[in-house]
């Protein structure tokens with residue numbers, strides 16, 4: 001699978017995005033600090049207030065996502081339910097719907113590289129191997145906190 005092949009695979013991109021929405025590796029980020037007094041959604045924040053972003057909860061916000069706990073690729077298959085046919089804005093510069101790579105000034109420096117790497121890895125695993133579920137064995141999607149969040153039971 002070449003980079004050129006992978007750029008054309010919108011279904012693969014949707015799988016990656018939906019996985020990052022449903023299971024972001026970082027449920028919350030490093031601490032961020034308000035540098036000036038400000039108001040946010042009616043809340044007064046004083047200077048030096050420490051902020052946490054609840055990344056996982058954003059991806060599960062029912063005001064933003066229909067059936068948030070369901071794994072639905074349609075969310076990211078463009079030209080479907082989205083009014084515009086632009087690609088999903090993972091940087092949050094239009095609207096913040098989820099932020100697995102953070103947003104703004106401290107956004108992951110490598111979000112493009114990381115996205116490509118995830119797609120490249122999955123595409124090649126699927127290309128080279130035949131995947132079957134072992135009979136009687138369900139995939140356990142429970143997570144556990146390590147440096148990032150990972151699958152609790154891999155086997």
Ligand code: HEM
Pocket residue numbers: 025026029030031100101102105106107108109110111113114118
């Ligand atoms: C799935 C893969 C990745 C995810 C989900 C991810 C997520 C994030 C997040 C959420 C932050 C912001 C942390 C914060 O503000 O507290 C961040 C920052 C950063 N990431 Fe990533 N990252 C990924 C892969 C990578 C890779 C592969 C690299 C480098 C090769 C990288 C380099 C960085 C750097 C340098 C920052 C700091 C940016 C700054 O503070 O200015 N990340 N990442």
